[in-house]
Structure formats: C-alpha cells, structure tokens
Amino acid sequence: MKNKRINIIFELLKHSKGMRLYMLANCIICLVYELLPLVNMFLVSYMTGALLSGIDIKYGFIAAMLIISVLIHSVFGYLNMWTEHDIAYRLLYKMRYETYQRLEQAIPSFSNQMMSSEMVSIASSDMNLIEWFYAHTINIFVVSVFICTVLIGVFAFLHPFFALNAFVWIVLYLCSPLIFNKKSKEQGKVIRERYGKVANAVLDAIQGMREILSFNMWESYKRKINASIANYEKSRKADAGRKAYEVVYAIFISTMMTVSTLFISYYLYKSGSLEKQWILAVIITGGSIFAILAKFVNISTQFSSVFAASERVLKLLNLPITVRDSGTEEFNEIVDTIEFENVSFKYPNSKEFQIKNMSFKIHSGKIIALSGESGSGKSTIVNLLQRYADPTEGKILINGKDIRSFTLESWRGAISVVTQDTYLFKGTVIENIKMGQPEASDKEVRNVAAAAQAHDFIIQLPNGYESEIGERALKISEGQKQRLSIARALLKNSSIMIFDEAQSSLDSENEVNLNKAIKNLSNNKFIISIAHRISSVRAADKVLFIDNGNFIAFDSFDNLSKNCDLFIKKVLGKEEGRAS
Numbered sequence: 001m002k003n004k005r006i007n008i009i010f011e012l013l014k015h016s017k018g019m020r021l022y023m024l025a026n027c028i029i030c031l032v033y034e035l036l037p038l039v040n041m042f043l044v045s046y047m048t049g050a051l052l053s054g055i056d057i058k059y060g061f062i063a064a065m066l067i068i069s070v071l072i073h074s075v076f077g078y079l080n081m082w083t084e085h086d087i088a089y090r091l092l093y094k095m096r097y098e099t100y101q102r103l104e105q106a107i108p109s110f111s112n113q114m115m116s117s118e119m120v121s122i123a124s125s126d127m128n129l130i131e132w133f134y135a136h137t138i139n140i141f142v143v144s145v146f147i148c149t150v151l152i153g154v155f156a157f158l159h160p161f162f163a164l165n166a167f168v169w170i171v172l173y174l175c176s177p178l179i180f181n182k183k184s185k186e187q188g189k190v191i192r193e194r195y196g197k198v199a200n201a202v203l204d205a206i207q208g209m210r211e212i213l214s215f216n217m218w219e220s221y222k223r224k225i226n227a228s229i230a231n232y233e234k235s236r237k238a239d240a241g242r243k244a245y246e247v248v249y250a251i252f253i254s255t256m257m258t259v260s261t262l263f264i265s266y267y268l269y270k271s272g273s274l275e276k277q278w279i280l281a282v283i284i285t286g287g288s289i290f291a292i293l294a295k296f297v298n299i300s301t302q303f304s305s306v307f308a309a310s311e312r313v314l315k316l317l318n319l320p321i322t323v324r325d326s327g328t329e330e331f332n333e334i335v336d337t338i339e340f341e342n343v344s345f346k347y348p349n350s351k352e353f354q355i356k357n358m359s360f361k362i363h364s365g366k367i368i369a370l371s372g373e374s375g376s377g378k379s380t381i382v383n384l385l386q387r388y389a390d391p392t393e394g395k396i397l398i399n400g401k402d403i404r405s406f407t408l409e410s411w412r413g414a415i416s417v418v419t420q421d422t423y424l425f426k427g428t429v430i431e432n433i434k435m436g437q438p439e440a441s442d443k444e445v446r447n448v449a450a451a452a453q454a455h456d457f458i459i460q461l462p463n464g465y466e467s468e469i470g471e472r473a474l475k476i477s478e479g480q481k482q483r484l485s486i487a488r489a490l491l492k493n494s495s496i497m498i499f500d501e502a503q504s505s506l507d508s509e510n511e512v513n514l515n516k517a518i519k520n521l522s523n524n525k526f527i528i529s530i531a532h533r534i535s536s537v538r539a540a541d542k543v544l545f546i547d548n549g550n551f552i553a554f555d556s557f558d559n560l561s562k563n564c565d566l567f568i569k570k571v572l573g574k575e576e577g578r579a580s
C-alpha cells in the first residue's frame with residue numbers, strides 16, 4: 001500500500017518534468033510567505049517582552065524591520081498564490097493533453113476498460129484533485145518540514161527543554177490524521193452512498209412520476225424519499241461530530257504546547273537560565289507554528305482521495321498504445337482495392353485472436369455486406385480498417401500499399417462510418433449534418449437529408465433545419481437520429497463508407513429506401529454494410545462472410561445461399577428461426 005502510494009507520487013512528479021525549477025522557486029516563495037508571520041510574531045513579542053522588562057533594545061530598528069517584513073509578506077502572498085496555481089494549471093494542461101492523445105491512440109482497449117462516465121469523472125473531478133496536489137501539497141510539505149526544523153533549532157539555541165517540548169507537541173499534533181483518518185474515510189463513504197440513495201430516490205420519483213401516480217404509490221414514495229434523506233442527515237451529523245473531536249484535539253495540543261512552554265520558561269527564568277524578555281517571544285512563536293501544521297494535517301486528510309484520483313488518471317495515461325501515427329504519406333486517392341493479407345488480431349487485454357489469419361481482396365464500385373454471427377469479428381474488421389487498432393500479424397493493403405504508410409488523419413478522413421449508436425452534438429440539425437463537410441451549401445444538406453430519408457421529419461420539427469437537438473435539447477427518436485447520422489456521413493462523401501448496422505432502427509420501408517440511396521452512392525466508392533437483417537444483406541452486391549474470426553467466403557448472396565452450408569446454417573437459418 002505504502003509502496004503503491006510512493007509510486008504514485010513519483011509518477012506525478014515525473015509529469016512535472018520541465019517545471020521542476022519553477023516548482024522549487026514556488027517552494028522558496030511559499031517558505032518566505034509562511035515564515036514571515038512567525039518572524040513578525042517573534043519580533044513583536046520580543047519587543048513587548050523587552051518593553052515590559054524595561055530593557056533597552058533597538059526599538060526603532062526592529063519596528064522598521066517589522067514594517068518591511070509585513071510589506072514583503074504581502075508581496076510574497078500574491079506571488080505564492082500566483083505561482084502555485086500557474087504551476088498546477090500548466091501541468092494540468094499538459095496532463096489533459098496527454099490524456100486525450102492517449103485516448104485517441106488506445107480507443108479499442110480503452111472502450112473495453114473504462115466507461116465513458118468514468119472518463120468524464122477523470123477529466124473533471126479527478127483532474128481537480130490533482131491540481132490540488134501540484135498547487136498545495138508539495139510546497140506546504142517542504143515548508144512545514146523546514147519551519148518546524150528552524151523553530152526547533154531556534155528553541156534548542158535558547159534552551160534544549162524548549163526544543164524537546166516543541167518536538168513532542170508537534171509530533172502529537174501530526175498524529176491527528178492517524179487517529180481520525182480511518183473514521184473520516186468510513187464516514188465519507190457512508191455519506192456518499194447515502195447521498196447516492198437520496199439522488200436515486202428523487203430521480204426515480206421524477207422519472208417514474210406517471211407510473212407512481214397511476215399505481216397510487218405517491219405516499220409510499222414520499223416515505224421512501226424522507227427515509228433516505230433522514231439517513232443521509234444522520235451520517236452527516238456523525239461526520240460533524242468527528243470533525244468536532246478533531247478540532248478539540250487540535251486546540252488541546254496547541255494550548256498544551258503554550259501552557260508547557262510557559263511552565264518551562266518560568267522554571268528556566270527562576271533558575272537563571274533564561275532572560276525574561278524571551279518568555280513572551282517563545283510562548284507566542286511556539287503557538288503560531290500550528291497555523292502551518294494545520295495546513296499540513298489538512299493535506300494528509302485529503303491525500304487518500306488524491307491518491308485514488310491519481311491512480312485513475314495514471315491508469316488512463318498508461319493505457320497501451322494500439323496505434324502509432326508513423327506513416328508519412330498523405331492519403332488523397334480513390335480507393336480501388338482493400339486487401340487483407342494474412343491478418344490476425346487480438347485485443348490488448350485478450351488471450352485469443354479475434355481475427356485469424358484472414359486474407360481477401362475486394363474492389364470498389366460494389367456494395368459489400370459484411371456478414372457473420374454476433375461476435376464473429378465484423379466490428380473488429382471495421383476497427384482495423386479505421387486504424388483504431390493495427391493487426392497483430394499480417395497487413396492491410398489499400399491500392400496495394402500498407403495502410404500504415406499513410407498518416408492517420410488523412411486515412412481516417414477517407415472513411416465515413418455510420419454506427420448503430422449515433423451521437424448527436426448539441427446544436428442545430430443543420431450543424432450536426434454539416435459536421436461531415438462544414439462548407440457544404442444548404443441545398444447539398446437537403447439533398448443528403450432526402451437521400452437518408454431524413455428531410456421529411458426534419459421539416460416537421462419546430463424550426464426545421466435550425467431546430468436545436470443533442471443533449472437536453474429537442475428529443476428525437478433513435479431511428480430519426482440514425483437517419484441524421486447517415487445524412488452526415490453521406491455529406492462527408494468519403495471514398496469508403498461503412499454502415500455498421502445503420503439500418504437497425506429503421507422500419508422496413510425506410511430500410512428499402514436507404515438501401516436504394518446507398519446503391520446510388522456505390523459508383524467509385526466502397527460501401528461496406530454490416531447488417532443482421534437478411535433484407536439488407538440481400539441488397540448488397542457481394543457478401544463477405546466470416547465466422548469466428550475466420551474468412552469463409554466472398555460471393556454473391558444467391559451463390560452463398562445455394563453453396564455455403566455455414567452461411568445457410570448461421571445466417572439464413574437464424575433469420576428463419578427469428579421469422580417463425
């Protein structure tokens with residue numbers, strides 16, 4: 001556990017490369033900023049002690065030093081705040097950039113290892129906690145250690161009893177996280193869980209309002225919500241109680257330090273080992289050390305959440321890179337042939353090959369249906385074609401050239417994909433369609449919308465093509481979403497168009513119309529259609545049939561239906577089963 005935490009700290013520090021001198025400068029600034037109040041306190045109490053004792057010291061000089069010190073403190077306060085946040089934001093910018101870059105390189109393995117909600121929490125709350133690590137922990141840690149050492153040193157110079165006394169109380173004060181952190185973590189967990197229950201109960205009640213009212217369950221739901229709120233409040237009260245203990249503990253230790261210093265001062269003064277003008281200075285300066293120690297303790301209470309957040313961020317940053325953008329040639333030709341040459345592939349986290357020594361060559365100008373059972377590897381082939389992953393063995397050739405010789409950006413620009421899970425961005429209908437080609441004219445947009453069977457429903461929307469859609473905006477059905485994404489892909493007008501079960505949310509009439517639209521596109525283009533419905537497979541010119549990661553046949557639907565037993569059993573047989 002400890003080793004793991006040390007590794008995390010080292011990993012985070014590794015990411016601060018190039019900023020370390022700046023971080024050191026911030027530590028020095030922070031040190032001056034935190035040390036000066038102690039020096040001021042020391043000078044004021046020493047002057048007061050001297051004044052009360054009637055001793056003649058250089059009051060004017062000390063007063064002048066005090067004024068200068070207060071001014072420097074203000075300047076360093078500003079510098080400290082500015083530099084610590086500047087460092088944190090620069091490092092976060094770098095880490096966020098690395099995170100998104102790593103995501104692009106590791107999409108297939110990523111999609112299997114992390115949920116998108118997890119990703120959102122990493123990019124928001126986890127990153128904020130790491131900001132806190134870079135901005136407020138390293139400097140406070142260095143400064144606390146330094147100031148405690150200096151204080152104990154000065155006290156030792158006055159008398160070893162003072163040093164020993166300060167040492168004991170400082171150590172006891174620093175034990176606070178050891179005493180309270182376990183409880184605090186447990187209570188934090190309970191509070192989060194109970195808060196989750198309250199949120200779920202309220203969400204259920206809002207989303208299921210119709211059912212609740214029609215089943216006459218409102219009273220029981222109200223009781224459920226009230227009970228979860230009461231539970232949540234109870235856990236917050238318990239947490240507040242623990243916090244009160246923590247405060248009392250801190251006050252007790254700091255007061256005990258003051259009282260014991262007073263006793264020691266009295267004893268040393270009586271025994272002639274201490275001049276009386278020092279008494280006030282020792283007592284007040286000793287007590288002031290707890291302000292910086294409180295910040296230190298606060299850091300350690302936050303540390304467990306910082307470690308958890310850092311672990312998640314580092315996991316993402318360390319995802320294996322599946323694709324390297326090492327090609328140098330810009331791809332800007334028409335695709336004539338796509339060839340798989342002994343291609344095998346397995347996902348990074350998998351033991352078995354998902355694509356097994358596959359070889360085939362297909363030509364443009366035809367619609368090709370990629371057919372096979374669920375899990376046979378259709379989407380994996382599409383992933384490989386888009387270079388979301390590279391073959392583990394063998395190669396993919398485009399017009400006879402290795403796909404890896406092209407730059408990723410230019411190659412991916414040559415492919416449009418319409419998947420079954422369509423994502424629409426917040427914005428208007430026309431903005432969403434134009435994503436495929438921002439400079440397209442309104443007429444071109446309307447044409448592709450008509451080809452994708454979307455125009456008719458778009459003009460029925462409140463503001464037609466200018467209607468707001470996407471997250472939290474106007475609700476449209478899954479089938480309508482899919483038609484918009486088809487229009488978007490048609491507008492991009494790429495050399496290769498892949499329809500990954502794009503017809504799945506369409507009714508049979510719209511499916512026939514879409515298949516017609518696809519057919520019109522197929523001149524000089526590669527159209528690959530992954531479809532489970534036999535009607536869509538039949539609409540293709542040729543079928544690339546695969547089974548369990550193996551290439552089986554590339555032939556017309558009619559020939560496969562007559563001659564290929566596996567196709568008859570696994571594709572036609574399933575469809576008949578569904579129909580009966």
Ligand SMILES: Nc1ncnc2c1ncn2[C@@H]1O[C@H](COP(=O)(O)OP(=O)(O)OP(=O)(O)O)[C@@H](O)[C@H]1O
Pocket residue numbers: 108109111112347348349350354372373374375376377378379380381
């Ligand atoms: N990211 C991944 N990591 C590990 N294994 C994966 C990953 N994605 C898919 N697989 C596995 O690879 C195999 C092929 O999956 P793929 O999604 O390509 O099949 P498919 O033919 O497209 O299936 P479906 O028709 O259900 O979409 C399956 O066994 C699947 O479990």
